[in-house]
Amino acid sequence: MPSSVRLQEMIRVIRSARTQGEERGIIQKECADIRAQFRQGDNGERSHSLAKLLYVHMLGYPAHFGQMECVRLIASTRYSEKRIGYLGAMMLLDEKQDASLLITNSIKNDLSHSSQYVQSLALCTLACMGSAEMCRDLAPEIERLLRASNSYIKKKATLCAVHIIRKVPELAEMFTPSARSLLSEKNHGVLHGAVVLITELCKHNPGTLDQFRKAVPELVQIMKGLVTSSYSPEHNVAGISDPFLQVRILRLLRILGHNNDTASDAMNDLLAQVATNTDSSKTAGSAVLYETVLTIMDINSESGLRVLAVNILGRFLLNNDRNIRYISMTSLQKIVQTDHNAVQRHRGTIVDCLKDQDTSVKRRALELSLALVSAVNIRSMMKELLIFLSTCPPELRSHTTSGIFNAAERYSPSKRWHIDTILHVLTTAGGDVRDETVPNLIQLITTASELHCYTVHKLYRALVKDISQQSLVQVACWCIGEYGDLLLKGECEEIEPVQVTEDDVLDALETVLQSHMSSPATRGFALTATMKLSTRITDNVDRIRSIVSNYSSCIDLELQQRAVEYNALFRKYDHMRAAVLERMPVMDKNSPGHTNGDTSGVIKETDPSKLKPVEAGLLSEPASQVCDLLDLLDGTDTPLQPSPAPTNNPTTTSSADLLDLLGGLEPAPVLTETVYEKNGLSLKIQCDKQTDTEVMVTLIGSNSTQNDITNFTLQAAVPKSVQLQMKAPSGNVIPAHGLGQVTQTVVLNNPNKVSLKMRIRVSYSNQGAVHQDTVQIDSFPSPTCPPSVSPL
Amino acid sequence: MIKAILIFNNHGKPRLIRFYQYFAEDMQQQIIRETFHLVSKRDDNVCNFLEGGSLIGGSDYKLIYRHYATLYFVFCVDSSESELGILDLIQVFVETLDKCFENVCELDLIFHMDKVHYILQEVVMGGMVLETNMNEIVAQVELQNRMEKSEGGLSGAPARAVSAVKNMNLPEIPRNINIGDINIKVPSLSPF
Numbered sequence: 008m009p010s011s012v013r014l015q016e017m018i019r020v021i022r023s024a025r026t027q028g029e030e031r032g033i034i035q036k037e038c039a040d041i042r043a044q045f046r047q048g049d050n051g052e053r054s055h056s057l058a059k060l061l062y063v064h065m066l067g068y069p070a071h072f073g074q075m076e077c078v079r080l081i082a083s084t085r086y087s088e089k090r091i092g093y094l095g096a097m098m099l100l101d102e103k104q105d106a107s108l109l110i111t112n113s114i115k116n117d118l119s120h121s122s123q124y125v126q127s128l129a130l131c132t133l134a135c136m137g138s139a140e141m142c143r144d145l146a147p148e149i150e151r152l153l154r155a156s157n158s159y160i161k162k163k164a165t166l167c168a169v170h171i172i173r174k175v176p177e178l179a180e181m182f183t184p185s186a187r188s189l190l191s192e193k194n195h196g197v198l199h200g201a202v203v204l205i206t207e208l209c210k211h212n213p214g215t216l217d218q219f220r221k222a223v224p225e226l227v228q229i230m231k232g233l234v235t236s237s238y239s240p241e242h243n244v245a246g247i248s249d250p251f252l253q254v255r256i257l258r259l260l261r262i263l264g265h266n267n268d269t270a271s272d273a274m275n276d277l278l279a280q281v282a283t284n285t286d287s288s289k290t291a292g293s294a295v296l297y298e299t300v301l302t303i304m305d306i307n308s309e310s311g312l313r314v315l316a317v318n319i320l321g322r323f324l325l326n327n328d329r330n331i332r333y334i335s336m337t338s339l340q341k342i343v344q345t346d347h348n349a350v351q352r353h354r355g356t357i358v359d360c361l362k363d364q365d366t367s368v369k370r371r372a373l374e375l376s377l378a379l380v381s382a383v384n385i386r387s388m389m390k391e392l393l394i395f396l397s398t399c400p401p402e403l404r405s406h407t408t409s410g411i412f413n414a415a416e417r418y419s420p421s422k423r424w425h426i427d428t429i430l431h432v433l434t435t436a437g438g439d440v441r442d443e444t445v446p447n448l449i450q451l452i453t454t455a456s457e458l459h460c461y462t463v464h465k466l467y468r469a470l471v472k473d474i475s476q477q478s479l480v481q482v483a484c485w486c487i488g489e490y491g492d493l494l495l496k497g498e499c500e501e502i503e504p505v506q507v508t509e510d511d512v513l514d515a516l517e518t519v520l521q522s523h524m525s526s527p528a529t530r531g532f533a534l535t536a537t538m539k540l541s542t543r544i545t546d547n548v549d550r551i552r553s554i555v556s557n558y559s560s561c562i563d564l565e566l567q568q569r570a571v572e573y574n575a576l577f578r579k580y581d582h583m584r585a586a587v588l589e590r591m592p593v594m595d596k597n598s599p600g601h602t603n604g605d606t607s608g609v610i611k612e613t614d615p616s617k618l619k620p621v622e623a624g625l626l627s628e629p630a631s632q633v634c635d636l637l638d639l640l641d642g643t644d645t646p647l648q649p650s651p652a653p654t655n656n657p658t659t660t661s662s663a664d665l666l667d668l669l670g671g672l673e674p675a676p677v678l679t680e681t682v683y684e685k686n687g688l689s690l691k692i693q694c695d696k697q698t699d700t701e702v703m704v705t706l707i708g709s710n711s712t713q714n715d716i717t718n719f720t721l722q723a724a725v726p727k728s729v730q731l732q733m734k735a736p737s738g739n740v741i742p743a744h745g746l747g748q749v750t751q752t753v754v755l756n757n758p759n760k761v762s763l764k765m766r767i768r769v770s771y772s773n774q775g776a777v778h779q780d781t782v783q784i785d786s787f788p789s790p791t792c793p794p795s796v797s798p799l
Numbered sequence: 800m801i802k803a804i805l806i807f808n809n810h811g812k813p814r815l816i817r818f819y820q821y822f823a824e825d826m827q828q829q830i831i832r833e834t835f836h837l838v839s840k841r842d843d844n845v846c847n848f849l850e851g852g853s854l855i856g857g858s859d860y861k862l863i864y865r866h867y868a869t870l871y872f873v874f875c876v877d878s879s880e881s882e883l884g885i886l887d888l889i890q891v892f893v894e895t896l897d898k899c900f901e902n903v904c905e906l907d908l909i910f911h912m913d914k915v916h917y918i919l920q921e922v923v924m925g926g927m928v929l930e931t932n933m934n935e936i937v938a939q940v941e942l943q944n945r946m947e948k949s950e951g952g953l954s955g956a957p958a959r960a961v962s963a964v965k966n967m968n969l970p971e972i973p974r975n976i977n978i979g980d981i982n983i984k985v986p987s988l989s990p991f
Contacts, residue, residue, distance in 0.1 A: 364845065
C-alpha cells in the first residue's frame with residue numbers, strides 16, 4: 008500500500024536513530040517535508056504526509072500545523088483521504104480549535120453519503136470530538152439515521168446520540184421515542200447501543216425514567232433469551248452468551264428498579280435465575296454475576312435474594328483470583344452503608360486482605376476496614392490497622408492515619424486507649440499525619456487529667472528513643488513542659504517507675520533544640536517547654552536561664568523572639584514567672600469535626616505553641632508588647648477576658664494566620680460600660696470586635712448588696728439580621744459585697760452591618776424575692792479599632 | 800466511559816494513544832509517562848486494576864491493564880464501566896488485532912499505526928464500547944480496507960503495477976538451458 012510504504016519508511020528511519028537528539032533531528036526534517044507537502048496542494052501525497060504527521064504526534068512532537076490539512080482531506084472525495092483526514096481530526100482537533108467548526112459541513116454531507124463507511128467515519132468523528140454547536144446542528148441527521156438505516160450505521164448512530172445528549176442535554180427528548188423502538192432490534196451491537204442510550208436518557212431526566220420503566224418486561228425478556236440460549240458462537244465469550252450486553256442490561260435494570268416496587272418485582276425472578284445459573288469460573292461469568300449482585304442490592308428486592316447476593320460476594324472474596332477479590336471488595340464498599348451487618352460477617356476475610364501483596368487489593372481492604380469499624384470491634388480492628396500501618400505502602404499511609412484517627416475519635420473505649428493509639432501512630436508514621444493531629448492530641452491529653460502522669464512518662468520515653476518524628480516530638484515537648492513535675496516525681500501506677508532526673512529532662516529538650524532534624528516549630532515547642540520547666544523544677548533553673556539566653560541571638564526570628572521574651576521574664580518580671588507559666592486550663596474542643604463553637608471561642612484552640620499563657624496576654628505581637636505589660640502592671644481586678652486577640656503569633660507558618668493577625672484585634676484595654684444598675688446588682692458590658700461583622704460581648708454581673716444573688720440568669724435578644732450565640736455563664740450565684748462576679752460571653756454576628764442593639768432580660772433571686780428586669784442597650788462601647796481597619 | 804486507551808511497550812514508548820477527552824499535547828505525554836510509571840511497577844501476579852493516578856479525571860477513574868509479552872494495553876475508565884467487562888474487552892481487542900494482522904507482534908503495531916486506529920474505531924467509539932463481536936469487527940475492517948484499495952486512482956497505478964509484478968506467480972522461465980554432455984548414441988548403420 009502506497010501510503011503505508013511511505014509511512015513505514017519514515018518509521019524505519021526514526022527507529023534507526025540512536026539518540027534522542029538524532030531522533031529530534033530526523034523528525035524536524037520530516038516535519039519540514041510534511042509542511043512543504045501541505046503547501047504544495049493536492050497531488051495524491053497528502054494522505055501519506057498526514058499519516059506521517061500523526062505518527063510524529065504520537066511520539067509527542069507538535070503537530071498543530073496539520074489541522075487545516077485534516078479539514079481539506081475530509082472534504083476530499085476519495086475514501087482513503089477521508090479516512091486519514093477524519094482520523095487526523097479526531098487526534099489533532101477538539102472543540103477548542105477553530106478549525107473544528109469547519110468540518111461541520113463536511114460531516115453533514117458525509118452523513119448522507121451513499122457509502123455506509125463514509126457515514127460511519129462521520130459518525131465516529133462526531134461522537135469523539137463533536138462540540139455542542141456541532142451536535143446541535145447535526146442532531147436531526149443522527150435521529151434520522153437512528154430510525155432508518157442498516158444495523159451497522161444504527162449502532163454507530165446510537166452511540167453518537169449518547170455523545171450528543173452528554174454535550175447538549177436539552178436534546179434528550181429528541182431521541183426518546185426512537186430509543187424505545189430500538190429495543191426490538193435483533194442485532195446485538197444495536198441492542199447494546201440502545202441500552203447505553205436509554206441509560207443515558209434515564210440519567211438526565213427522571214420523567215424519562217418513568218417512561219422507560221414500562222420497558223422492563225422487554226429487557227427481562229432479552230436477558231432471559233441471553234441466559235438460557237444455547238451456544239451461539241458469535242457472541243460467546245468463555246461460555247457466556249454476550250456478557251457485555253448482559254452487563255449493560257443489568258445496569259439499566261438497576262437504574263429502573265431503584266426505589267420502585269413494581270419494576271423490582273418484575274426483575275426478581277430473572278435476577279435469581281442469573282445469579283444461580285451463571286458459571287463464574289471465568290472472568291466473563293464473574294462480570295455478569297457481580298453486576299447481578301449490585302443490581303439486587305440496589306433495588307427493592309426480597310430478602311432471600313439479598314442474602315443470596317451477599318453470599319455470592321462472600322464467595323468472591325475467598326476466590327484465589329486477585330481480580331475477583333478486588334471487585335468483590337469494591338462492591339462490598341458500595342453496599343456497606345446500607346447492609347452493614349451483612350458485610351460485617353466477612354470482616355475477617357477483609358482484614359486478611361490487608362496483608363495481601365497487591366497494593367490495589369490493600370487499598371480496597373483498607374477502605375472497607377475503615378468503613379467496618381464500629382464500637383463493638385474497635386479494639387481488634389485497631390490492632391489490625393496498626394499492624395497494617397507499619398507495613399503499608401507509602402501512598403496509603405496518610406489515608407490510613409487519618410482513618411485511624413477518625414475511628415479512634417468516634418469509638419475509643421477509653422481515654423488511655425485513645426492516647427495510646429495516637430502515640431503508636433505517631434511513632435510509626437509521624438511524618439504522614441494531618442496537621443491538626445498535634446493540637447488535637449494535646450487537647451485530648453489535657454482533658455484526660457488522670458492520665459497526665461502516664462502520658463508524660465510514655466512521651467518522655469518515646470522522645471528519648473527517637474526525635475525524628477516531628478509531631479511526636481512536638482507533643483512530647485509540650486507535655487514535658489506542662490507536666491514536668493509529674494515526670495520528675497517518678498511514680499506512676501500505670502507503668503513501671505523510672506527515675507528521671509532534672510538533668511535528663513533538660514538534656515532531652517536540649518537535644519531536640521539542637522538537632523538538625525527538628526523543624527523550627529518543634530524547636531519553638533522545645534524552648535517553651537524548657538521555659539515552663541523553670542517553675543516546675545528546683546535545681547537547674549540556672550541551666551534553663553543559660554539555654555534561654557543562648558537563643559536570644561538565634562538566627563531564627565521566632566526562636567529569638569521567644570528567647571528574648573523569656574529572658575525578660577527572668578530578669579524583670581521574675582515575680583510573675585510562676586503565675587505566667589502555671590498549668591494550662593482545659594481547652595475547648597474545637598476540632599473540625601465538632602459542631603460546637605465558632606473560631607472566636609473563649610480560648611482559641613490552634614497550635615498550642617502559639618498559645619501563650621493566656622491569662623497574662625503577655626507574649627503577643629511586639630508592637631503591643633509594651634502596652635500589654637502596662638496592662639499587667641495595672642493590676643486591675645477585672646479578670647482580663649481571655650479574648651482570642653493575644654493568641655496569634657506573628658511568625659506562624661500559614662498565611663491565613665498572618666491575615667488573621669492583621670485583621671484581628673489588638674489587646675488594647677477594652678472598655679467596660681455599666682448598662683444596668685438597680686438594687687445593688689450592676690451589669691457591665693465589654694465589647695471586643697472580632698472581625699468586621701462579629702462582636703464578642705461580655706456581660707459582667709456584680710453584686711454590692713449584703714446578700715448573695717442566686718439564680719442569676721441573662722437572656723438576650725437582638726435585631727433580626729443579627730445572629731446571637733450565648734456561651735455558658737461562669738455561674739449563677741453572685742457573692743455579696745462585690746466579692747465576685749458572674750460573666751457571660753455573647754457572640755454577635757452582624758453580616759448586614761445593621762446598627763447593633765440588644766435587649767437583655769435579667770432575672771435573679773435576692774433574699775428569697777424573685778426579680779426580673781429588662782434593659783436595652785442601644786449603643787455598644789466602641790472597641791478600639793485595630794490600625795489596619797479604617798475607622799468610620 | 801473510557802477516557803483513554805494507551806498501548807506502550809516495556810520501556811514506555813507509546814505504540815498507540817487514543818484520548819476520548821481533550822487534553823493538551825504535553826498533558827497527554829505526561830499522562831503516558833505517569834501511567835507507564837505506575838503500571839511498570841506492578842508485579843505479574845497482582846490484580847489488573849490500578850488506582851491512584853491523579854492526572855486524568857481525578858478520583859473517579861481507574862486503570863485497567865493487561866500485559867502481553869512486550870506490550871501493555873491500558874484502558875483508563877471511570878466508574879460507569881464494569882471493570883471485569885473492560886478486561887474482557889481488552890482481550891477481544893487483542894484477539895481482533897491478531898486476526899487482522901495474522902499473529903500480531905509489536906512491529907505490526909509500530910508500522911501500521913493507522914490500521915490499528917481503524918480497528919480500534921470499530922471497537923470503541925467516543926469512549927463507549929461499540930462492538931464486541933470479533934467476527935463482525937474483522938469483517939467490517941476488511942470491507943473498509945477493500946474499499947480503500949479499490950479506489951486507488953490513477954496516481955496509485957504505477958506503484959500498484961510494480962507491486963503486482965512483484966507478486967505475480969509466473970513459472971520460472973529457464974534462462975540458461977544447460978545441455979551438458981549428452982552422449983548421443985548413434986546407432987551404427989550397416990554399410991551399404
